[in-house]
Amino acid sequence: MQFVTVEGRSLKHALRPLVDVIERRSTIPILGYVRLTLESDGLRLSATDLEVEVETRIDVIDGDRAGGWSLCLPAQALAGIAHVAGVMPVRIVRGSGDEETKTTISLGDDEAVYTLDGLPAADFPSDLIARGALLETFSNGQLATQLDKVRAFISTEETRYYLNGVCWHRGPLGSRFVATDGHRLACCRVSADPVDEVARIIPRKAIMLISKHMAGLDVRVHEREGGAALSGLAFEADGLSIRTKLIDGTYPDFDRIVAPCVEKAGAFAIALKRPDVSAALARLGVFGRDIGRAIKLDAQDGRLVLVRSGGDGGARAKTASTWPAGLTAFGLNAAYFGDMVSGCMGDITLGLSAPGDPLLIKDSDPEMTRILMPMRV
Known part of the structure; x- marks a missing residue:
């Protein structure tokens, strides 16, 4: 028996x-x-x-x-x-x-x-993705933590399918996890050590499984055995293995956006306290959380104010942040801006070179870079 x-x-x-x-x-x-x-x-x-x-x-x-x-x-x-x-x-x-x-x-x-x-x-279909050579080791839940920082930025758009995951980019600038939907971008640096350049796009479902079930675990990442170099990855922990095919496609050259944005962001800088700006966004949120609605960042008596207007009414919420001299008002997607602020750690700095340029969002996490595209208001 x-x-x-x-x-x-x-x-x-x-x-x-x-x-x-x-x-x-x-x-x-x-x-x-x-x-x-x-x-x-x-x-x-x-x-x-x-x-x-x-x-x-x-x-x-x-x-x-x-x-x-x-x-x-x-x-x-x-x-x-x-x-x-x-x-x-x-x-x-x-x-x-x-x-x-x-x-x-x-x-x-x-x-x-x-x-x-x-x-x-x-x-039962088995051994679709056999484990190959070891690529990298993440200890103490580091892998799930770093993926958590960027996974909210994964696109759900079917047309640009290559954005439906997190790009694990390794190259001269080190190892980084990147996600973008074309309107916002998040980049988490894993290591600054230069390596041979390669980009692997890990699909959304695998990211969710790793984030949920490998939190706190030591994880070994292996490439796929016997297949193309970019066809699959195996994530191995004690008692748990997650093996996934990769998204076949070319990820956008995100450094063309990140590098100039970081370089020029010092032209205008707005220092924010996260609880303060979160409270201001909540006050504007009485009209609902419309994903397509813009808010305007403007000045009043030298301070930053958030302004929302539309067919269902308008609102203005003050903050304690100082408005930079010479900067004119600009617009941002309210929902995206709120999500970015809630995901930040500690104090936040908004940097931009001009009102119509991408906005650089930095917090107390030195490994994180967040970029948000402006909206017309």
Whole structure:
């Protein structure tokens, strides 16, 4: 009899990233299933959407390890069973003979017994992205933290599909994570050490999985084995592996925007206190958060004021920031500006060379550069 017994709490934790990678509306039935493989070092669980693969490993309490075996079970049902199991042991018994895909799962001392219809393990798409050479190591959750700083800037536009992810750019200026939607841009410097130039575009879904499930973990990044150099990446941590295909395309030359913006941003500088400007934005927000609505940054008695006008009314909110002499009023997207301010750390400096030029936003994080394009008001 082929069986395995694991702790319910461990199974629940291991299934979380697997459930997140599965597309519930997929027309391919096997993609809604988790493959369980009993091996000498524990139980391996896998799920995929054919673009991203996730694999987890947990220790077993007991099991029939003879020869190694696999089975595929519906992900949502298995996750539900693990959720109600709590700390009770979960015993999974594979069917035999004509009912090989019939699996019985019991909790504790048969406090609950479930029967699930599985699918043959041979139907499961596996090893789409095999792990290759080591590229870089991130310790203490550094990878998830740095990706969190830029992932809000990923585009959702389908036309420019190459913006639907984070560009991991390595070159003479070091290693950086960059995301942009054409209206705003965020760049997080990973390392200043020069390396051979290469750009890899990591898709949004993989970024979400890394951010959510690899927070606080040491992560090793490997290139794809046996494929093109830019075709895939494997993110490996203890007990968790996220392997993803990359977006095929050429990422924009963001340094053409960043470099001159940083160089000329000293012409006019506005020092902001984050709580102060956040409160001013909230006062303007009584009219709603229209993603396309502009606000005007203007001067009143030498101070910065935020102005909003439109068919549903207008508002003016004062701040304590000093307005630079010689600078004329300019407009920004209200929602984008609010998102950038809320994501900053400590005091904020707005820098620009002229009212119609891109706005450089710097905070107390020396590794971060944020740029916001102006709007007409």
